[in-house]
Amino acid sequence: MSLIQKFAINEAGRPDGQPMLFAHGFGCDQNMWRFVAPEFAGSHRLVLFDHVGAGRSDLRAYDDRRYASLDGYASDVLEIVHGLDLHDVIFVGHSVSAMIGVLAAVREPDRFSKLVLVGPSPCYIDDGDYVGGFGRADIEAMLESLDSNYLGWSRAMAPVIAGNAERPELGQELTDSFCATDPDIARKFARVTFLSDNRADLAKLRTPALILQCTDDVIAPSAVGAYVHEHLAGSTLVAMNATGHCPNLSAPAETVAAIKAYL
Amino acid sequence: MTDRWVTFASLGDAELVRLAGEIDLSNAPEIGREIVRHAGGAEAVLIDLTAVSFLDSAGVRLLDGLVGDLDRAGVPIKLVVGETGAARMTLQLCAFREDLLSTDLDRAAKELRI
Amino acid sequence: MTESGEGGPDVTQDLRVPWEEDPGDLYEHAPCGYLTTLPDGTIVKVNETFLAWSGYERTDLVGRRRFRDLLGAGDRIYHETHYAPLLNMRGSVSEVAFDLIRKDGRRLPILVNSVLGRDSSGLPRAVRTTVFNATERRSYEKELLAARRAAEASEQRVGALQQVVADLAAAPTAAEVGDAVVRAPGAAFGAEGAQVWLLDADRAQLTLLAGADGGAPAGDDIPLASSRPVARVARRGDLHVIGSVAEAEKHFPELAETMRRTGHRTMVLLPLTAGFAGESVGAEVLGVLSFGFGEERELSDSELRVVRLLGHQAGQALDRARLYDDARRREERATFLAETTRALDEVPRLLPRARRLIDRLVPRMAEWAAVRLQVGPAPLLAGEGGPVPDPERLAQRVALVTANNKAELTDDGPDRDLAVLPLAVGGRVLGTLALRMAPGRPPASAEASFLGDLADRVALALENARLYEQERAVARTLQRSLLAxxxxxxxxxxxxxxxxxxxxxxxxxxxxxxxxxxxxxxxxxxxxxxxxxxxxxxxxxxxxxxxxxxxxxxxxxxxxxxxxxxxxxxxxxxxxxxxxxxxxxxxxxxxxxxxxxxxxxxxxxxxxxxxxxxxxxxxxxxxxxxxxxxxxxxxxxxxxxxxxxxxxxxxxxxxxxxxxxxxxxxxxxxxxxxxxxxxxxxxxxxxxxxxxxxxxxxxxxxxxxGTEDRLERSIGADPQLIASLRADLRGWLASHGVDEQTAQAVLLASSEAVANAIEHGYRNDPFGIVDITTVVSAEAVEVRITDRGDWQNPHGDLARGRGLRLMEQAMDEVTFDRTDGTTVTMRRARGQR
Known part of the structure; x- marks a missing residue:
C-alpha cells in the first residue's frame, strides 16, 4: 500500500512552501483542521493525514503491537516526513498528536523547525503531585462511554463503513465519517492516548514549540499546559479565550491567529 | 653330449646315422668325430638328414669330408634328405652329387646294396 | 429557526426567546428534556422535564453550568473528543448516549440530539438539545452489550482454548507445544508477552521454549534454583497472579523490574503440569507459561479456570511430547546406531572411517566431536565442529579415560557438557571419542547408555578398519611382489x-x-x-x-x-x-x-x-x-x-x-x-x-x-651363440610371414656371415661382437652383419670359401664393405625361386 493510501494523505497550499504537517487527535480525523489549515495555504505546503485506524486511513495497516504505544504513531509521522521528503517541518498536533509530534521531533530533531501543540498533555492520569485531570477509573468510564455509544455507532455508521470503498471525495459523507472509527481500534487508541505517560520525553525536546492552551479544557487543563510549558525548554505558551478541547473547531480564527503570530 | 643331434642304429648291414636339429659351426666338428667313431668299420652308411632343421657350411664340410673318406674306403654312402627343408637347400646350394641324395630311407637302403 | 440567547454568561434569568413563544405545557412538559446552550456549552434555557429528571433547580443550571458539567468524567471525555467536534463539524449530533449525573448523584441514562445554530456570518451561536430518558433502552442496551461482551469474551476464551487444544493435539514435539501455548494468552485474554519455559530436569534448568524473551539477562536458560519468578513457580508448582508492580516489588523484585521494562502491570505465571486438573499436589511441573497485561487487571474466576485449564492442557501436551520425544529419540538412536554402523562399513580404511563417524555425529548429534586413535607411533585424529574445547583440559581427560577405560560424561570445568568416551575392544583402549552434544539435545550425561552403545560399535568398527588396514598393506605388498x-x-x-x-x-x-x-x-x-x-x-x-x-x-x-x-x-x-x-x-x-x-x-x-x-x-x-x-x-x-x-x-x-x-x-x-x-x-x-x-x-x-619390424642383435664371438641368434631370426621371420624357403635362405646366409666374422674377423679376439640387423619389407629381407675384426685373406680357406659361396647363392645380393671392420649386406627377395 502506498504511503498516501495508508495515511489518507492530502496535500494543499504552495508546493514550494515550508511544510506544515497537521496531526489530528483522538476521536477525530484530519477534517478537524478544515477551518484552520486553509488559512496557511497561501504561504505553506500543507500536509494532512489520518492516523492509522482513524478516518480514511488504511485499516489493514493497523497492528496491535506497533500501535501499543505512542512511539508507533511517532514512527508513522517520521515515515510521512521521509516519504514526502519534508524538511523544516512545522508540526501542528492536536491533543494526543501534540505528544506524538514531540516524540517524533525528539527522535529526528533535524527535520522539525517548530511544533504547534494544541491542547497537549504528557500524562492524563493524576500521579502524586502531578495533576493530569483524570483517575484511572475515569479512563475506564470513558471506555464505557465509548462502548455505550458502540451500539448506536454501529447502527448509524455501518452503512458508511460498508460504503468505505467508494466514498466520494470531500463532502457531506466525509463529515459523516468524522469520528467514525472501528470501535475496537478506537478503544485501543483511547487506551494508548489516555494511559501513556510521556512526561520524561518533554525534557528531550530541542525544537521550539508553541503551546495553545484553551480555557476550561477538561481534557488538558491549564495546569497541564503550564506543566508542559515548564518542562519544554524554549516553549511559548498562549492561553486562549476559546473553551473546550478543540479550539481548531470551536475557535478557528483565534487558533489561526495564534499560530500565525508564533510563526 | 651330441645325442641331441646324432643317433646311431643298424639297418641290415648298413650303419644308420640319424642327424637332427641344427647343425652348424658350433656342433659339426664334434658330430663328425662321433660319426667316425661309430661308423668307422661299417660296410655301408646311411645318413638320415630328414630331421635336420638347419645345416650350414660347417655341416656341409662335415658331410663332404665323410663322403670323401668313405668313397676312398669303398664304403657306399647315401644321404637321405626331405624333398624340401633346410638340409636339402644347403646341399643343393653346395651342389652335392644327386646320386648321393635320396628322399626315402628304404629306397636308399635298397640302393646301397646294389 | 432563529435563536436568541446572546447575552453573555452573566444571565441568571430565563432569556427571552425570539420566536412566538407560547410558554405552554408543550415546551415545559414535553416528554423530552430541552436545553439551549451557548457554543461553549453554558446552559441558557432548560425545560421542566429536564429539571425534573435531573433534580436541579433552574437557577442551579442556567448561566451556571455547562452541559458537560452534568456528565460523568468518562462521558466528559467522550463529549469533548467526539460530541463537540462532531457537532462543530456537522452542525448536528443524534442519539449520543450519556449518563446524566443527577443532583443527588444518581445516574440517568439519556440519549442526546443536538443542533448547532449559526449566525449570519456562520459563527456558532447556540446549541439546541433534546434529551430523552433512555433508562429502559439503555439498560436493555447495556444488558445486551454486557451479555454480548461476556459472550464474546467467553467465546473468545473458549475459542482460544479450543484452538489451543486442537493445536496441542497436533503438536508432537515440545517446541510445537510451546508454539501453540504461547499464542493462547493473547487469544484468550488479550494478554501480551507470553513466554513458555520448558523445565529440563536433566540439566535442572528452564529453557525458553517459545515467545520473545522480554530483554531478560543474557542467556535463555534459567537454573531451576534461581530466584527468578519463573524458577520459583516451577519449583512450587502453583499459579501466581501478580496484580501490580507494587505487588511484584513486595514478592518478586526481579519481576517488578521486568514489568517496568515491558510495561506490564499484571503478570500471570502458570505452571504447566502433567497431572490431572485439580490434582495440584505432586503434579509434575514440566514448564511455566508467563504472560502479562498492560493494565492492572483482576482475573475473574471463570478466567482463572480457563488459565488453569490451559496449564493442564499444556502440561499434558508437554508430557505427551516428552514421551513421544523419548520414543522418537530411542528410535532415532537405534536408527542412528544402525545407520552409523552401516555407514562405517562402507569405508574400510581407518582414517576415512573415523572421519565418516565424525561426519555422522556433527552437527546432527554433536556440535563438536573428535576421534583420537592410538594406533602406530603417532595418534590419528579426526575432528569437526565447534567451539573446540580447551586442548589442555581435553588432553588431560582423554588421558584419564584412556587409562581407566571409563567414560567421562561431564566435566567440572567450564566445558561442562564435554564428554569423553573410551573406544575399547576386548578391554584394550584403541582411542577416545570426545564430543559435546548438539544444542537442543539432552546432555551426554542423560544419554549415557546410548553413547556407550555408540562407542562400543565405533570401537569395533575402527578396530576392524585397523586390522583391515594392516592386512591390506601386507596383501598389497605381497601381490605387488608377485606380479612385478x-x-x-x-x-x-x-x-x-x-x-x-x-x-x-x-x-x-x-x-x-x-x-x-x-x-x-x-x-x-x-x-x-x-x-x-x-x-x-x-x-x-x-x-x-x-x-x-x-x-x-x-x-x-x-x-x-x-x-x-x-x-x-x-x-x-x-x-x-x-x-x-x-x-x-x-x-x-x-x-x-x-x-x-x-x-x-x-x-x-x-x-x-x-x-x-x-x-x-x-x-x-x-x-x-x-x-x-x-x-x-x-x-x-x-x-x-x-x-x-x-x-x-x-x-x-x-x-x-x-x-x-x-x-x-x-x-x-x-x-x-x-x-x-x-x-x-x-x-x-x-x-x-x-x-x-x-x-x-x-x-x-x-x-x-613376432612383433618387431626390425631385428637387431649383437652376439659375442662364440659359435655356440649362433643357434640362438638363428632362433630369434627364425621366429621373427615367421612372425612377418616370410615364406619358408626365403626364411631358410636368410637363416643360412646370416649364419654363414656370422660364422665368418667369428672365425676370421675375430679369430684372435674371443671378446669380439658381431652386430646383426635384419629388416623385412613386403618384397625382400635384408640382413646386415658387422664385425670390427681383422680379416686376412678371407678367400684363402676352402671351408670359408664355401660359406661365402653359400651366402651368395642363398641371397640375391651380397656386398662387403671393409672400411671399418667388415659389413656384409645381403638381400633376398621374398617368395619361391
Missing amino acids: SDLPGDPRFAVETHYQAAAQDLEVGGDWFDAFLITPDKLAVVVGDVVGRGIDAATTMGQLRSAIRALASAEAGPARLLERLDRFVDRVESARMATVAYAEVDLSSNELTYACAGHLPPLLAEPGSAPAYLLEGRSGALGTLAGRRARIEHRVPLAAGSRLLLYTDGLIERRTRGIDAGFAMLARAYAGRRASPLPGLTAGLAANLVGPEHADDVCLLCLAL
Whole structure:
C-alpha cells in the first residue's frame, strides 16, 4: 500500500512552501483542521493525514503491537516526513498528536523547525503531585462511554463503513465519517492516548514549540499546559479565550491567529 | 653330449646315422668325430638328414669330408634328405652329387646294396 | 429557526426567546428534556422535564453550568473528543448516549440530539438539545452489550482454548507445544508477552521454549534454583497472579523490574503440569507459561479456570511430547546406531572411517566431536565442529579415560557438557571419542547408555578398519611382489600386462598373470583368479603361480598341467575353485596349446580376421567337485602377428549388463585396437571397458607374436651363440610371414656371415661382437652383419670359401664393405625361386 493510501494523505497550499504537517487527535480525523489549515495555504505546503485506524486511513495497516504505544504513531509521522521528503517541518498536533509530534521531533530533531501543540498533555492520569485531570477509573468510564455509544455507532455508521470503498471525495459523507472509527481500534487508541505517560520525553525536546492552551479544557487543563510549558525548554505558551478541547473547531480564527503570530 | 643331434642304429648291414636339429659351426666338428667313431668299420652308411632343421657350411664340410673318406674306403654312402627343408637347400646350394641324395630311407637302403 | 440567547454568561434569568413563544405545557412538559446552550456549552434555557429528571433547580443550571458539567468524567471525555467536534463539524449530533449525573448523584441514562445554530456570518451561536430518558433502552442496551461482551469474551476464551487444544493435539514435539501455548494468552485474554519455559530436569534448568524473551539477562536458560519468578513457580508448582508492580516489588523484585521494562502491570505465571486438573499436589511441573497485561487487571474466576485449564492442557501436551520425544529419540538412536554402523562399513580404511563417524555425529548429534586413535607411533585424529574445547583440559581427560577405560560424561570445568568416551575392544583402549552434544539435545550425561552403545560399535568398527588396514598393506605388498617379476620377451614374442585394483577401497583380489619360458622355444602364459580377497587370496595366488611354474614342462602340455594343479589344489584348500587360463606357445612352430579351467575364454586376434574367443579346451575350475575334471586342451596354429588376450572376469562382468554383452564389447574393443602398438594396449582396454565404477580387480595379459619390424642383435664371438641368434631370426621371420624357403635362405646366409666374422674377423679376439640387423619389407629381407675384426685373406680357406659361396647363392645380393671392420649386406627377395 502506498504511503498516501495508508495515511489518507492530502496535500494543499504552495508546493514550494515550508511544510506544515497537521496531526489530528483522538476521536477525530484530519477534517478537524478544515477551518484552520486553509488559512496557511497561501504561504505553506500543507500536509494532512489520518492516523492509522482513524478516518480514511488504511485499516489493514493497523497492528496491535506497533500501535501499543505512542512511539508507533511517532514512527508513522517520521515515515510521512521521509516519504514526502519534508524538511523544516512545522508540526501542528492536536491533543494526543501534540505528544506524538514531540516524540517524533525528539527522535529526528533535524527535520522539525517548530511544533504547534494544541491542547497537549504528557500524562492524563493524576500521579502524586502531578495533576493530569483524570483517575484511572475515569479512563475506564470513558471506555464505557465509548462502548455505550458502540451500539448506536454501529447502527448509524455501518452503512458508511460498508460504503468505505467508494466514498466520494470531500463532502457531506466525509463529515459523516468524522469520528467514525472501528470501535475496537478506537478503544485501543483511547487506551494508548489516555494511559501513556510521556512526561520524561518533554525534557528531550530541542525544537521550539508553541503551546495553545484553551480555557476550561477538561481534557488538558491549564495546569497541564503550564506543566508542559515548564518542562519544554524554549516553549511559548498562549492561553486562549476559546473553551473546550478543540479550539481548531470551536475557535478557528483565534487558533489561526495564534499560530500565525508564533510563526 | 651330441645325442641331441646324432643317433646311431643298424639297418641290415648298413650303419644308420640319424642327424637332427641344427647343425652348424658350433656342433659339426664334434658330430663328425662321433660319426667316425661309430661308423668307422661299417660296410655301408646311411645318413638320415630328414630331421635336420638347419645345416650350414660347417655341416656341409662335415658331410663332404665323410663322403670323401668313405668313397676312398669303398664304403657306399647315401644321404637321405626331405624333398624340401633346410638340409636339402644347403646341399643343393653346395651342389652335392644327386646320386648321393635320396628322399626315402628304404629306397636308399635298397640302393646301397646294389 | 432563529435563536436568541446572546447575552453573555452573566444571565441568571430565563432569556427571552425570539420566536412566538407560547410558554405552554408543550415546551415545559414535553416528554423530552430541552436545553439551549451557548457554543461553549453554558446552559441558557432548560425545560421542566429536564429539571425534573435531573433534580436541579433552574437557577442551579442556567448561566451556571455547562452541559458537560452534568456528565460523568468518562462521558466528559467522550463529549469533548467526539460530541463537540462532531457537532462543530456537522452542525448536528443524534442519539449520543450519556449518563446524566443527577443532583443527588444518581445516574440517568439519556440519549442526546443536538443542533448547532449559526449566525449570519456562520459563527456558532447556540446549541439546541433534546434529551430523552433512555433508562429502559439503555439498560436493555447495556444488558445486551454486557451479555454480548461476556459472550464474546467467553467465546473468545473458549475459542482460544479450543484452538489451543486442537493445536496441542497436533503438536508432537515440545517446541510445537510451546508454539501453540504461547499464542493462547493473547487469544484468550488479550494478554501480551507470553513466554513458555520448558523445565529440563536433566540439566535442572528452564529453557525458553517459545515467545520473545522480554530483554531478560543474557542467556535463555534459567537454573531451576534461581530466584527468578519463573524458577520459583516451577519449583512450587502453583499459579501466581501478580496484580501490580507494587505487588511484584513486595514478592518478586526481579519481576517488578521486568514489568517496568515491558510495561506490564499484571503478570500471570502458570505452571504447566502433567497431572490431572485439580490434582495440584505432586503434579509434575514440566514448564511455566508467563504472560502479562498492560493494565492492572483482576482475573475473574471463570478466567482463572480457563488459565488453569490451559496449564493442564499444556502440561499434558508437554508430557505427551516428552514421551513421544523419548520414543522418537530411542528410535532415532537405534536408527542412528544402525545407520552409523552401516555407514562405517562402507569405508574400510581407518582414517576415512573415523572421519565418516565424525561426519555422522556433527552437527546432527554433536556440535563438536573428535576421534583420537592410538594406533602406530603417532595418534590419528579426526575432528569437526565447534567451539573446540580447551586442548589442555581435553588432553588431560582423554588421558584419564584412556587409562581407566571409563567414560567421562561431564566435566567440572567450564566445558561442562564435554564428554569423553573410551573406544575399547576386548578391554584394550584403541582411542577416545570426545564430543559435546548438539544444542537442543539432552546432555551426554542423560544419554549415557546410548553413547556407550555408540562407542562400543565405533570401537569395533575402527578396530576392524585397523586390522583391515594392516592386512591390506601386507596383501598389497605381497601381490605387488608377485606380479612385478620380469616377464620374458624376445623377438619372437612380446607380453604386455595390466593390473588394475578395484576403485573402491577393497581388499586385494586374487587375480594374477604370469608368462615364462618353459624351454627356449616354449612360452607359457597364464591368467588366473583365486576365489576371495585379501591376504589369503594373495597368498594362494602366489602359491598357484609358483605351482604352475614348477609343474609346467616341455612335455606336459596344458591339460596335464591342470591335472597336476588339481592334485595340488586338493592339498591347498584355499586354491579350490580358482580359475586358470593357461596357454603354451611353441615359438618355433607358432603353435598354441591352451586349456581353461573354469576361466573365461582367451580372445585371439589373427591378422586379417575378426577376434575370436577360443572356446575349446574347457573344463571346470581347479579342484572342482561338481565340474568337469577331465582336463582337455586344444591346439591352434598361430599366424605371425597374432595377438592372444587372457583376462579375468573383472574386465567384462558388470552387474548392469549380461555377460554376452560383455564378451561382445570386449571383442569390439579388441578389434578396434588391432593396429595399436602393444605397449599400453591392455591398459587401454581396461580403461575402455571398465568404467569409473570398477568394483573388481582387473587383470589382463596380451601375448603378441613376432612383433618387431626390425631385428637387431649383437652376439659375442662364440659359435655356440649362433643357434640362438638363428632362433630369434627364425621366429621373427615367421612372425612377418616370410615364406619358408626365403626364411631358410636368410637363416643360412646370416649364419654363414656370422660364422665368418667369428672365425676370421675375430679369430684372435674371443671378446669380439658381431652386430646383426635384419629388416623385412613386403618384397625382400635384408640382413646386415658387422664385425670390427681383422680379416686376412678371407678367400684363402676352402671351408670359408664355401660359406661365402653359400651366402651368395642363398641371397640375391651380397656386398662387403671393409672400411671399418667388415659389413656384409645381403638381400633376398621374398617368395619361391
